[in-house]
Amino acid sequence: MDDLKLVPLSALQHFAFCPRQCALIHNEQVWADNWHTAKGILLHKRVDSGDPESRKDVRFERAVQVCAEQLGVIGKLDLVEKNLFTGQLTPVEYKKGKNKPGNWDKVQLCAQALCLEEMTEQPIDVGYLWYWQTRRRESVEFSASLRLNTQHIIEEVRHLINSDLLPKPVYEKKCQACSLIDICNPQHVAKDNSADYIAALFAMNRDIE
Numbered sequence: 001m002d003d004l005k006l007v008p009l010s011a012l013q014h015f016a017f018c019p020r021q022c023a024l025i026h027n028e029q030v031w032a033d034n035w036h037t038a039k040g041i042l043l044h045k046r047v048d049s050g051d052p053e054s055r056k057d058v059r060f061e062r063a064v065q066v067c068a069e070q071l072g073v074i075g076k077l078d079l080v081e082k083n084l085f086t087g088q089l090t091p092v093e094y095k096k097g098k099n100k101p102g103n104w105d106k107v108q109l110c111a112q113a114l115c116l117e118e119m120t121e122q123p124i125d126v127g128y129l130w131y132w133q134t135r136r137r138e139s140v141e142f143s144a145s146l147r148l149n150t151q152h153i154i155e156e157v158r159h160l161i162n163s164d165l166l167p168k169p170v171y172e173k174k175c176q177a178c179s180l181i182d183i184c185n186p187q188h189v190a191k192d193n194s195a196d197y198i199a200a201l202f203a204m205n206r207d208i209e
């Protein structure tokens with residue numbers, strides 16, 4: 001793990017949306033904002049700006065920095081609740097939309113729990129996802145299969161952000177919501193076979209030599 005880049009928690013979300021977007025942001029340092037990213041930034045600013053506070057038996061800590069070296073993950077958690085009697089920690093992640101099909105939000109939350117477990121040596125069985133659009137808080141149990149799935153995805157992202165790979169674009173409906181669409185240019189790049197052509201020319205030259 002020593003020579004490898006740590007996986008930012010944000011990279012898991014980018015990878016979930018599109019591996020090419022993840023590589024553009026984390027390998028090529030490309031960024032652009034659109035309406036969706038601006039809304040997300042606004043929400044997280046609002047969440048992060050609250051001071052730590054205690055209500056009843058719970059302490060609320062916001063914008064909590066984590067670094068789990070063994071897991072190889074780094075990042076910032078929106079909110080960690082601490083039960084003042086038991087010391088139990090509970091991560092809470094804020095999402096701007098509503099609950100989506102698939103378990104990507106759960107994977108991101110589970111990665112947060114794994115970080116907290118490594119740093120505090122305390123088991124964390126449950127966390128919450130809070131959806132802005134529906135104003136609902138949903139509990140997520142960190143089952144053995146969710147943990148395994150999360151570790152597997154962290155490995156995939158680690159592999160991608162420690163490589164020079166830039167996955168080819170696949171033009172889909174979601175591209176219209178992607179802030180990098182103008183830079184990625186998926187409709188044209190997907191059709192551009194020049195890289196394959198040049199590689200074939202080199203291979204041909206090698207065969208002739």
Ligand code: SF4
Pocket residue numbers: 017018019020021024168169170171172174175178179180181184185186
């Ligand atoms: S425009 Fe589409 S293919 Fe390109 S990075 Fe965004 S989601 Fe991925």
